[in-house]
Amino acid sequence: MADISCNFLGIKSPNPYWLASAPPTDKEYNVVRAFEAGWGGVVWKTLGEGDPVVNVNGPRYGAIHGPDRRLLGLNNIELITDRSLETNLEEITRVKKNWPDRALIVSLMVPCEEQSWIDILKRVEETGCDGVELNFGCPHGMSERGMGAAVGQVPEYVEMVTRWCKTHSDLPVIVKLTPNISDIRQSARAAHRGGADAVSLINTINSIVSIDLDAMAPNPTVDGKGTHGGYCGPAVKPIALSMVSEIARDPETHGLPISGIGGVTTWKDAAEFMALGSGSVQVCTAAMTYGFKIIEELNAGLSNWMDEQGYDKLDDFIGRAVPNVTDWQYLNLNYIAKAKIDQDACIKCGRCHIACEDTSHQAITSMVDGVRKFEVIDDECVGCNLCVSVCPVEDCITMEQMTEGSDPRTNKPIDPDYANWTTHPNNPSAVKAAE
Amino acid sequence: MSTNAGSRPDIQSSRLEDEDYSKNFSDIHPPLSKHEAFVEADRCYFCYDAPCTVACPTSIDIPMFIRQIAADNPKGSAKTIFEQNILGGMCARVCPTETLCEQACVREEAEGKPVKIGLLQRFATDHLLEDGDKIFKRAALTGKRVAVVGAGPAGLSCAHRLAMHGHDVVVYDAREKAGGLNEYGIAAYKSVDNFAQKEVEFLLSIGGITIENGNRLGETISLADLRQNFDAVFLGMGLAGINALRAEGEDLDGVVDAVSYIADLRQATDLSKISVGRKVVVIGGGMTAVDAAVQTKLLGAEEVTILYRRGKEQMNASEYEQELAQTNGVTIRHWIKPNKLIGEDGKVVAIECEYTESKNGSLSGTGETLTLEADMVFKAIGQNFVAAPLNGSAEAIELDSGRIRVDENRRTSLGDVWAGGDCIAGGEDLTVAAVEDGKVAAEAINDVLSA
Numbered sequence: 001m002a003d004i005s006c007n008f009l010g011i012k013s014p015n016p017y018w019l020a021s022a023p024p025t026d027k028e029y030n031v032v033r034a035f036e037a038g039w040g041g042v043v044w045k046t047l048g049e050g051d052p053v054v055n056v057n058g059p060r061y062g063a064i065h066g067p068d069r070r071l072l073g074l075n076n077i078e079l080i081t082d083r084s085l086e087t088n089l090e091e092i093t094r095v096k097k098n099w100p101d102r103a104l105i106v107s108l109m110v111p112c113e114e115q116s117w118i119d120i121l122k123r124v125e126e127t128g129c130d131g132v133e134l135n136f137g138c139p140h141g142m143s144e145r146g147m148g149a150a151v152g153q154v155p156e157y158v159e160m161v162t163r164w165c166k167t168h169s170d171l172p173v174i175v176k177l178t179p180n181i182s183d184i185r186q187s188a189r190a191a192h193r194g195g196a197d198a199v200s201l202i203n204t205i206n207s208i209v210s211i212d213l214d215a216m217a218p219n220p221t222v223d224g225k226g227t228h229g230g231y232c233g234p235a236v237k238p239i240a241l242s243m244v245s246e247i248a249r250d251p252e253t254h255g256l257p258i259s260g261i262g263g264v265t266t267w268k269d270a271a272e273f274m275a276l277g278s279g280s281v282q283v284c285t286a287a288m289t290y291g292f293k294i295i296e297e298l299n300a301g302l303s304n305w306m307d308e309q310g311y312d313k314l315d316d317f318i319g320r321a322v323p324n325v326t327d328w329q330y331l332n333l334n335y336i337a338k339a340k341i342d343q344d345a346c347i348k349c350g351r352c353h354i355a356c357e358d359t360s361h362q363a364i365t366s367m368v369d370g371v372r373k374f375e376v377i378d379d380e381c382v383g384c385n386l387c388v389s390v391c392p393v394e395d396c397i398t399m400e401q402m403t404e405g406s407d408p409r410t411n412k413p414i415d416p417d418y419a420n421w422t423t424h425p426n427n428p429s430a431v432k433a434a435e
Numbered sequence: 436m437s438t439n440a441g442s443r444p445d446i447q448s449s450r451l452e453d454e455d456y457s458k459n460f461s462d463i464h465p466p467l468s469k470h471e472a473f474v475e476a477d478r479c480y481f482c483y484d485a486p487c488t489v490a491c492p493t494s495i496d497i498p499m500f501i502r503q504i505a506a507d508n509p510k511g512s513a514k515t516i517f518e519q520n521i522l523g524g525m526c527a528r529v530c531p532t533e534t535l536c537e538q539a540c541v542r543e544e545a546e547g548k549p550v551k552i553g554l555l556q557r558f559a560t561d562h563l564l565e566d567g568d569k570i571f572k573r574a575a576l577t578g579k580r581v582a583v584v585g586a587g588p589a590g591l592s593c594a595h596r597l598a599m600h601g602h603d604v605v606v607y608d609a610r611e612k613a614g615g616l617n618e619y620g621i622a623a624y625k626s627v628d629n630f631a632q633k634e635v636e637f638l639l640s641i642g643g644i645t646i647e648n649g650n651r652l653g654e655t656i657s658l659a660d661l662r663q664n665f666d667a668v669f670l671g672m673g674l675a676g677i678n679a680l681r682a683e684g685e686d687l688d689g690v691v692d693a694v695s696y697i698a699d700l701r702q703a704t705d706l707s708k709i710s711v712g713r714k715v716v717v718i719g720g721g722m723t724a725v726d727a728a729v730q731t732k733l734l735g736a737e738e739v740t741i742l743y744r745r746g747k748e749q750m751n752a753s754e755y756e757q758e759l760a761q762t763n764g765v766t767i768r769h770w771i772k773p774n775k776l777i778g779e780d781g782k783v784v785a786i787e788c789e790y791t792e793s794k795n796g797s798l799s800g801t802g803e804t805l806t807l808e809a810d811m812v813f814k815a816i817g818q819n820f821v822a823a824p825l826n827g828s829a830e831a832i833e834l835d836s837g838r839i840r841v842d843e844n845r846r847t848s849l850g851d852v853w854a855g856g857d858c859i860a861g862g863e864d865l866t867v868a869a870v871e872d873g874k875v876a877a878e879a880i881n882d883v884l885s886a
Contacts, residue, residue: 067477067505069470347545350483366483392480393545 002306003313004299006040006103008280009172009197009257011130013040013103016314017270017298020261020282021045021107021133021176024292026081028091035095037292038299041103043200043282046080046135047088049110049120053079053142059220062209064235071289073235075209077220077227079141080109085123092127103280105174109135109147112157114164121169131172134161136187137203139180139230149203152178155190162194174259177201177243179236184243188253199247200259200282202240204230233285237263241276245325248277265294267301274314275321329421336402336414337383339363339376345396348372352387352397360386378408444689444782444810445713450735456706459733463624463759464528464554472558476505479550482541487552490539492863492871493520497536501555513563514570516556520874521595522588524564524634525617526867527557528625533755535867564637571641574601579884582607582665584652587615588866589671589856591638592873593880598643600881605665606644609651615673615856617866619698622726623706624733653824658832662851667880670825670839670847670854671873674818674864680718684776685814689783693717693727693815700730712811715739716786718773719815721751727813728765739765740807744772744791744798774804776812783812820858835860844879845872853880 006016018041019025019034026045034042055078064073081088096104106129110116124132135142136152143150151157158175165173175191177184179202188199206228208218218226240262247253260278264270265286273281286294311317341352341364353374356364363380364387365373376387388397406413422431451459467475479501487497495516503512516523530536532553540549563570579602583590586608594604612618617631639646650656652672661668677692679685689712703709711734717724720743732739741760743750746769750757760767770791777785786809789800820838833840833848838860841847845855855872857864862872 068474347541348482348486349480349541350485351480354483372484372486 002303002311004303004306006280006314008103008259009131009174011041011103011105011172012101013280014038014101015040015295015299015302016274016280017041017264017295018043018103018105018259018280018282019287020284021105021135022284022288023078024284024287027083027088028095031091031095032099034287034292034295035099035102038295039102039292041105041130041280043105043107043133044088044092044129046107046109046138047085047120047124048080048108048147049085049116052082052084055079055082056222058222062219062229064209064233071233071285073207073209073231074233074285074288075207075229075231076204077140077229080107080135080138085120089123089127092124092129096128096130103131104129105131105133107133107135107176109138109142111145111147112151112161117161117164118168121165121171125169125171129171131174131197132165132169133174133176133200134165135176135203136161137176137178137201139178139204139206140228149178149180152176152187152203153181155186158187158190159194162191162196166195172197174198174200176203176261178203179239179243180206184246185250185253188247188250188256192253192256196256198257198259198279199253200261201247202236202243202262204232205236205239207231232263233289234263234265237265237269241272244273244278245276245322248319248322249325267298267305270298271302271305271317272321274318276325277319277322279314279318331420332418333421333424334415334417334419336407337399338378338381338402339383339385339387339397340400341374341376341387341397342395343373343375345393346374347393347396348374349392350374351390351392355386355390360384380409382409444779444784446689446710446810448710449707450711451707453707455735460623460627460706460730462627463622464557466561467551467554467558469558472504472555473507475551475555476501478542479505480541486539486541487536487550490535491519492535492865492867493523493526493874494871495519495523495536495556497552497556500559501550501552504555504559509559509562510566510568510570512559516560517563517570520867520870521592521638522617522634522866522870523556524560524637525588525626525631526870527553527560528630529617529621530867531753531755531865534753564633567637567640569640571595571599573598573641573643576603576643577601577884579603579666580605580664581667581669581880581884582661583669583671584608584656584658584661585615585670585672585856585858586610586613586635586646586648587671587673587856587869588617589673589858589869589873589876590615590669591635592870593669593671593853593855593877594644594873595638595641596874596877597880598641600877600885602643602666602881602884604644606646607650607652607656608646608648609672611648613646613648615671619701620694620723620726621701622697622730623701624730626701651824658825658852662849666851666884668852669873669876669880670852670858671856671869673857675821676819677814678817678819680773680776680814680816682773682775684778684783687776687778687783688781689810690776690812690814693719693723693813694818696813697723697726697730700734706734709734711736712809713737714808715811715813716807716809717741717813717815719743719813719817720745720749721815721817722756724813724815725752725756725760725765727815729760729763731811731813732763732765736811741765741767742771742773742786742788742807743767743769745793746770771805772798772800773812774800777806783809785809786812818857843875845876846879 021043025042060078138148142148175196210219259280260273261282270281353364353366365375391397481498500512500515536552537549543549583606614631715731715736717728790803839854853876856869
């Protein structure tokens with residue numbers, strides 16, 4: 001049996017799954033239930049200073065559903081904890097004492113003043129928690145008050161606050177990044193310069209999930225008005241994976257520990273984040289949709305897969321996909337693939353044909369010898385994979401690499417050597433090979 | 436089994452408790468809820484040149500109407516259906532989808548579970564019928580008048596399309612109510628809550644159509660008069676004749692024509708007043724046989740047996756219908772034909788049958804017989820076209836195999852007379868086919884009248 005125990009910044013947990021800072025980690029009752037269910041750790045819902053914030057008393061969530069009401073995306077307009085700091089600190093202390101083998105990180109968000117951070121760090125250290133996460137990500141509400149994403153969107157602030165925290169506390173500092181920026185690497189580099197021990201990402205994405213066309217207002221609607229919220233859940237995973245990969249392969253931040261967040265719903269999602277360099281993963285929406293019991297599948301699935309792959313421990317595969325993430329310009333232009341339709345598996349829906357015919361390369365037939373039949377025309381196929389993407393039958397259409405002969409589309413012989421855009425003759429900036 | 440000479444025919448009503456009638460004759464396929472419809476609609480792949488549409492006799496754009504359901508546009512969905520098939524509501528209930536659209540569905544090939552097209556069609560059409568929205572408008576009035584004989588699916592479909600094109604239509608029907616077999620045929624559990632009349636009402640709401648009930652061709656109206664008084668005539672009077680068993684004892688009490696029995700059942704306001712035998716035998720292998728068998732069982736008959744002279748594959752009733760009969764406790768026996776009906780005191784008590792076999796395509800008795808007890812025997816071996824009222828008063832219309840000969844536009848041998856539905860030669864005797872006939876004929880008539 002593979003060992004799925006996790007050591008992130010020296011913070012140990014029996015598995016790499018932490019509940020992200022969010023409603024599931026707002027109080028002792030929920031966190032204890034999570035630990036009883038088997039979760040590896042939690043990031044306690046963000047603490048602030050002064051009088052507790054207040055939340056709206058109407059709807060806080062909006063959702064995107066699949067046709068069977070499967071929750072695909074969730075957005076929220078909830079703020080940081082609305083309970084008193086004292087209550088939270090007392091509960092954190094007790095939980096950490098009772099659950100020493102679990103990771104307990106405390107999320108923090110206070111105004112951009114050094115003293116505010118000094119004050120809260122002091123109090124948090126007394127709880128015995130394993131580390132702090134700086135919430136530079138929340139895109140709604142708190143950002144209007146100069147916190148959350150308002151900090152995360154300015155690399156100088158990220159660096160400054162991170163440095164304050166590293167200066168005034170010995171606790172490991174994880175900087176949680178907002179995706180609501182144009183280049184995630186700028187934020188990660190800033191955190192790194194400030195001395196961050198790790199980054200966690202992504203926080204939620206600015207979003208309006210839908211407009212109520214009767215009320216003519218965004219959902220969720222509070223007394224006739226709505227506001228943008230933070231989007232999360234399965235829908236955001238691809239965005240999160242890309243941002244994680246950017247940081248993992250950026251020379252400036254390469255090796256900086258990452259806690260991956262964004263739509264982790266199954267063990268496979270988690271394994272993907274880890275393959276891109278995440279040392280732990282954080283989960284929220286899946287737990288909020290299905291409850292804490294999903295940890296059993298997350299653990300078992302990861303463990304079984306690792307056994308099948310021959311990975312003994314998490315470090316055996318963490319970051320293994322990073323070297324294979326590259327820039328477009330380095331992709332091998334000599335690699336030729338053609339779609340191939342398995343006629344036995346084909347159910348003749350014709351989606352591949354019409355997608356290719358209407359929107360792409362006119363490379364799939366609809367009729368052969370007067371009979372409804374869908375076949376790839378190699379002379380036209382550019383190997384784009386659209387047909388594979390729209391085919392409802394798994395593995396019915398596959399992309400087959402051509403390794404010999406000529407590409408019937410270009411009539412050019414297959415070149416076994418690697419060649420990319422940087423050296424391509426059509427590229428005006430192509431690097432000339434040495435004469 | 437042998438004849439029990441001592442047993443007495445036992446035909447009676449009120450065999451069941453009151454609540455069992457409503458339970459037994461409730462909607463056989465309860466409608467989809469909105470959520471169920473969304474989930475089912477999502478299963479449709481929106482196929483290119485969709486095989487389901489090709490399989491539909493009325494060429495409904497099925498992927499489009501399903502996509503409209505999925506997009507929360509049930510009204511648009513209903514319009515897509517009704518544009519091709521104005522009786523799409525009834526067809527959603529009675530079409531043998533398992534041999535038409537749902538058989539062609541690519542998911543049938545993929546996993547043996549086609550998209551539930553019939554139920555989705557019902558979802559969309561019910562929505563519009565309940566809404567009462569008028570989605571069809573008449574073109575500018577032409578002043579032309581068309582007579583339609585028969586207010587069944589063919590006649591109604593034709594009348595609606597003609598009215599849409601701006602022509603005025605008078606529909607003559609022999610019965611008290613319009614609807615034809617939708618109203619008088621079809622098992623009660625397939626068309627509950629007086630749906631046939633609601634559909635007629637919806638169809639007539641376009642305006643320009645007058646229905647004249649109680650007019651039978653050859654009695655109160657004649658083809659010659661219609662041709663003289665109208666610009667065109669459409670004949671859709673169905674099949675009036677019942678095929679005889681040609682077995683001794685056919686006149687005994689308890690030997691019943693299944694078509695009339697089904698009609699009486701459909702018209703009954705109190706099903707407990709419908710008499711049914713204790714041991715029922717139904718002779719035939721089509722939908723009428725299944726409808727009669729299942730409904731007598733649901734009325735409380737103890738034993739119901741369908742006798743069919745050929746095998747399972749040759750039965751006109753679809754496999755689904757055969758299963759429906761069997762799951763309702765009906766026994767289907769193949770390769771058996773009736774020889775004679777045995778009576779006592781003028782009432783049927785048993786039926787003597789003979790096993791059959793097919794040799795080189797021709798059917799013959801094997802000589803081996805068996806006798807089944809029966810106090811009620813249904814004739815359901817088909818109907819035939821009665822041509823006499825048609826030609827008695829006018830120039831003869833050409834027939835083909837006993838039914839009216841038409842061309843591809845459903846035009847008869849008389850230039851100003853079109854025909855469709857069960858009364859024409861060729862094609863399948865299905866509601867949906869009749870609707871298509873009416874539609875095609877109406878377009879052809881419109882072409883001629885607008886020329």
